Amino acid sequence: MTDNTSLWPAPLASGAVDATVTVPGSKSVTNRGLVLAALASEPGWLRRPLRSRDTLLMAEGLRAMGVGIEETVSSNSASVPDAPGGTGEAWRVIPAGLRGPATVDVGNAGTVMRFLPPVAALADGPVHFDGDKRSHERPLHGVIDALRLLGARVDDGGRGSLPLTVHGGGSLTGGPVEIDASSSSQFVSALLLSGARFNQGVEVRHTGGPLPSMPHIRMTVDMLRAAGAQVDTPESGGEPDVWRVTAGALLGRDLVVEPDLSNAQPFLAAALVTGGRVTVPDWPERTTQPGDALREIFTAMGGRCELDERGLTLTGTGRIHGIDVDLSEVGELTPGIAAVAALADSASRLRGVAHLRLHETDRLAALTKEINGLGGDVTETEDGLVIRPRPLRGGVFHTYEDHRLATAAAVIGLVVEGVEVENVATTAKTLPDFPDLWSAMLGGGGSRG
């Protein structure tokens, strides 16, 4: 059991940080890779997968439905080929007839609670889903309603949320469906990821307010295409807000998972707020990850970014500027940007992120309360935050079981003495090694060389 009340004294930087930090694999790529590999018609590999609470829950959920997932540390043996660039962890995924009865623990992973019910609809028996208390409050109606319209039987006790049981019938009719995905892009991704395995494929039409996190939908589409699926999108000449996946077999892939660019954020922010320099190796030249937007955002906030063969290097200039920015496409970056904004030389306005109220915690309320608790001046707006920097003081920063609240607090703690982060272990959701990576960055363990 995690001790939710333990306090981690956030280390104060003794000067400008100068480090190279190797960031583990992307949560979003790993969990899509697992689902697509499980639905493929042949075995596949995931190399350098993220090993964290969210991805282990995804693997366990798929295993519960009969999928084989072997976790190996690669060697030079022929049976476990090396990941490019050296040895590393590799997961072998062996698809199988999906089965029920099964039970899936979703924890508080949006990807697991949304991506797996459509997979379960293909199983040959009931699959029960439940998770952390917070998972009961996160929106799931888009997936539940869509699955019913596509031919599945879902028993959610009329709640429109977890816990629920999908009564898999071995196959799903599929076809066209309309959903309101304004509360989470993951509704769209979830239906598309399994759509190639529905008898009639799937056509998802979003009706409703603006759709958040578009890069994550592009990630879904790119990964489906790489697995051989035919996908029609608004960008490929289709109608706005309509995505179509044609029924067909998916290929087993050999996928190397990119570093998690959203988890790179606190380390890059460390360079920015201490006027130092941090390099993140293996930063992809092209990617659908929203974290790539940090190059632009942190440049506007005063950093200098250079992408070359060493990776992405962010150099702080000693000055941090406020920013007025719409973060609807990259909502998961908001806590880290808010932390930097609280230390800037001018006010910031973060817009387009009302849906963050339904993330791991109500992130807008939590950031407001905790930064203000250190003496800050943050106000919530209808769709975001206004942050007016003020001198901050030490104190306890509560994290509400939200990994990104914990890493945001660590960034503030670099330059504000006496910040204590409650339950830093909650970073295990996507970055279990965070405290060690952070100390290594500061202590020379992550230094250049």
Ligand SMILES: O=C(O)C1=C[C@@H](OP(=O)(O)O)[C@@H](O)[C@H](O)C1
């Ligand atoms: O599909 C994904 O991998 C994700 C989509 C986004 O969800 P929302 O659209 O619900 O914000 C993002 O915030 C989340 O961290 C990961």
Ligand SMILES: C=C(OP(=O)(O)O)C(=O)O
């Ligand atoms: C919103 C997030 O996660 P989830 O996949 O649980 O939605 C996140 O990681 O910032």
